[in-house]
Amino acid sequence: MSKTIELAQHLEKLHINNMYKSDFYWTWDKTDEELDAIFTVADALRDLRERNKSTRIFDSGLGISIFRDNSTRTRFSFASACNLLGLTVQDLDEKKSQIAHGETVRETANMVSFMADVIGIRDDMFIGEGHKYQKTFMDAVKEGYRDGILEQQPTLVNLQCDVDHPTQCMADMLHIIHQFGGVENLKGKKIAMTWAYSPSYGKPLSVPQGVIGLMTRFGMDVVLAHPEGYDVMPEVEEIARKNAAATGGSYKKVATMEAAFQDADIVYPKSWAPFAAMEERTRLYQAGDQAGIDALEQKLLAQNAQHKDWTCSEEMMKKTRNGSALYLHCLPADITGLSCPEGEVDNSVFDRYLVPLYKQASFKPYIIAAMIMMSKVKDPVSALMALDAADKRKFF
Amino acid sequence: MSKTIELAQHLEKLHINNMYKSDFYWTWDKTDEELDAIFTVADALRDLRERNKSTRIFDSGLGISIFRDNSTRTRFSFASACNLLGLTVQDLDEKKSQIAHGETVRETANMVSFMADVIGIRDDMFIGEGHKYQKTFMDAVKEGYRDGILEQQPTLVNLQCDVDHPTQCMADMLHIIHQFGGVENLKGKKIAMTWAYSPSYGKPLSVPQGVIGLMTRFGMDVVLAHPEGYDVMPEVEEIARKNAAATGGSYKKVATMEAAFQDADIVYPKSWAPFAAMEERTRLYQAGDQAGIDALEQKLLAQNAQHKDWTCSEEMMKKTRNGSALYLHCLPADITGLSCPEGEVDNSVFDRYLVPLYKQASFKPYIIAAMIMMSKVKDPVSALMALDAADKRKFF
């Protein structure tokens, strides 16, 4: 029996009826079994591909991608996922990242969705706006479908918003599951999500928020650490606390990187901007106050520079369990002595983890494909079994 | 019997032998039965898609798109149409819209067409140039095919030129046909194509020209209205007159928006630039006279501003038949109080027609796909029947 069949049999036991035609905004919208289904389908698609089996569930169809911020990795992951399933990507290029409003979004959403099966949106620039944009867009296409404008109801894959980065964090998590030999081995493991110094400005909060919002669901001890003033959104922290309580794990905050790294099994040191400053930036952008934006940038760069000791050095890594915690990063990292004089991580640490880091990233196309498949296919168990049984090869 | 089969049976009765391998420049190049065939195939493709039937008639192949002006809607419509039929879009990005000449166009046309099945071109910026560019391009690929350079003869879909905008107007027309329950119900209906004020500059004339050139063919009373100086091309008016005479409808011009809207069943209020001014602009561009171009822009904006009363207000709408004429627009509209202080249409009017407006737009991908299918498939009746009979699903 192939791995795909085993995975399909596992999928059969899960309660996943609500996933059909559903959007993927945030991991905490989904039940544990629904997340399990995504991981399961991701692994199955990977197994099929390794065996040169066609994974096309679409004969034709479009995946619309909207990147309101630059992207290479996620763009290629989305393109790969669509291709894997038989969809063609059509990119909506909005030129510059502007804060778009209701009616315009509603019109655009319908105009680009006549043949859209899936919509992938990245909009992470403005706190309080990214998720709102995605919601407005998807409400519009839902109405368009209801009103007979669209023949099919497109579904959303959130490719990063101001709140969560579910395709990244789900890929991170699937990597962890594989590295630790199964989700059952994660109970009691300590994972440190920590701020790290970067010479650049305004990195999104969606990764740390996504990590504490997701990884508190597997019985792990999740620790968040950042310098004063670099808080993440309190609503997401609340979710992390509830998750931990429900799974017998824990969520806590510590004041130093050292404390977070102490005996950690997994570390995720990464820069981000302070939530309050990002709120201020959104207001400045909405007011068109360029002088204010520039002043804020200078202030934040200076503030960052006070915390250059928050870096994933060799010394810091030694504090982790056996000095060999699994090092995670969503890439690209600011690497001390390689891409910048002082950054998030020592070159020697980064270099030692190169293969696992690339593997971590390699799960993203499969996670996206699994999200698409679960929302578009009514009976994914049969679909996987059919793909496994067919002798349709991916290539000759 | 499915709707597709019914439509295929209707198609069988039409005289459409000349459509195979033909280009689509202007609606008035085509016979009534040829236009009927496009509408019929568009409806059939939509029916097949609604029933999750594969509509791929291409196993591989390229649709080349050339947008010599910005475009989101038409770009997505072309991409959707190609995808629907199994073609991949490859975009030729000519960076800036320049007036290209003979030899360069001839070379480019061949270089991008080695695998091209279809060419979609938008070139609407310069009066006297857009159509010429398309013609030069298509003559070149025709020669390329004849000379053994190309294995297949690509065919044209005009995605808007300086004269006509056939994919838009055919979509508009199919929308009207559906709204009025069939082409047989259009006799004697009054449609008002009127100029409307917009704060922007230099909008193409291809929509009003396309509308009077097409909609005079269905026995309707077509009325064109615009302020003094906003004439459209006289050649197209001549076509409108001949069409009306042939179908028992009428074509006339009136001097005010009020007169046009009076008892109208359908209204299409939309801004455009004066034909003579656009001719002047073409000359200025050819001479590279930037100061002249800027001066012309200022002059035209001031001229526009004298006609702010040409707007589709609630008062204006009340003059139409039962105060509830079908409101059309090719989108995006300049909406008073929403996208601009004073524009083509009141927000309340626009908002009331949102669903029909989006439906109007939704026909464009199917119209384009039907144009492609009719020019590429020798026996479209059999093709539709085969698509209907096959149990090849669009997705699992």
Added chain:
Amino acid sequence: MSKTIELAQHLEKLHINNMYKSDFYWTWDKTDEELDAIFTVADALRDLRERNKSTRIFDSGLGISIFRDNSTRTRFSFASACNLLGLTVQDLDEKKSQIAHGETVRETANMVSFMADVIGIRDDMFIGEGHKYQKTFMDAVKEGYRDGILEQQPTLVNLQCDVDHPTQCMADMLHIIHQFGGVENLKGKKIAMTWAYSPSYGKPLSVPQGVIGLMTRFGMDVVLAHPEGYDVMPEVEEIARKNAAATGGSYKKVATMEAAFQDADIVYPKSWAPFAAMEERTRLYQAGDQAGIDALEQKLLAQNAQHKDWTCSEEMMKKTRNGSALYLHCLPADITGLSCPEGEVDNSVFDRYLVPLYKQASFKPYIIAAMIMMSKVKDPVSALMALDAADKRKFF
């Protein structure tokens, strides 16, 4: 028996086992039989397409294109080749052509290759860098495959580097073979690869180098001519000399265009930059010395202008065999009196060769497709026979 079957039977006799999973950097990395295989498969794919046979060997999959220099022709050729075989192109847009370094390339290579079957790279701007970039990239994905990051090993098609332009020169060569009625008719034919004046600056050396590196393998008398100071890379000249010695042909340099054209059967007059100047430019770019770059450009333009007599005029053409040598160019050419006042070729000469020139270009998509097929398909003989036997049409 179809032409494809004949070609497949020829392919069966060749020693081509090493081509599976191999990269295509330079023609001189490949054996004569391997090049023969590329030509054979290119002809077979063209025959299949002419007969409306599907040539899709991929059910899904990505061809990643990386153009570190502007490109229309090669971009469309790569897109066409991928489409012909069933691959979708995903373009990596690196914005500006910068000299990228080790780690960044390694990371990017893996990040874009999760579903990549083929990588096409053009990087011709910097002498000493283009090939290095391709090598670094491909070594990275090879490691990625070995380390389990990638499910499949992508292979390279060099779409032009600083050393060779194999897809161009192989297309040129296949054109010559067809024009002369077979490779067996080339023995003793004289081909003149000569420099020609152009008013533009810094054209790559990869075409003249590719030509002398490839066309010395068929028993022809290859002559290179250029003004003093316009030398090509000595390593490639060394390869040309060895090739000629091995095939009974010859390779020599002459000092004037006249001498090169004298009794030539084929002429390839084309501008390029001096090798030493391009080395200097690379150093200036690496040092970020914009003033130096500008000064070098002025110096080179002035140097070019001293050699305006190096032009493919009607007089010059008269010196060739019967005054009717086959004229080649990779396009676009600088045409005297058409695209510039004084350029590489007289308008009347160019115009006379328009059809053969376009035919020359038309081989490139097939050459690229053949390179992809030979590196991805383990048993290309069976693959061709299966494509020929199947009744799967390219379109309905």
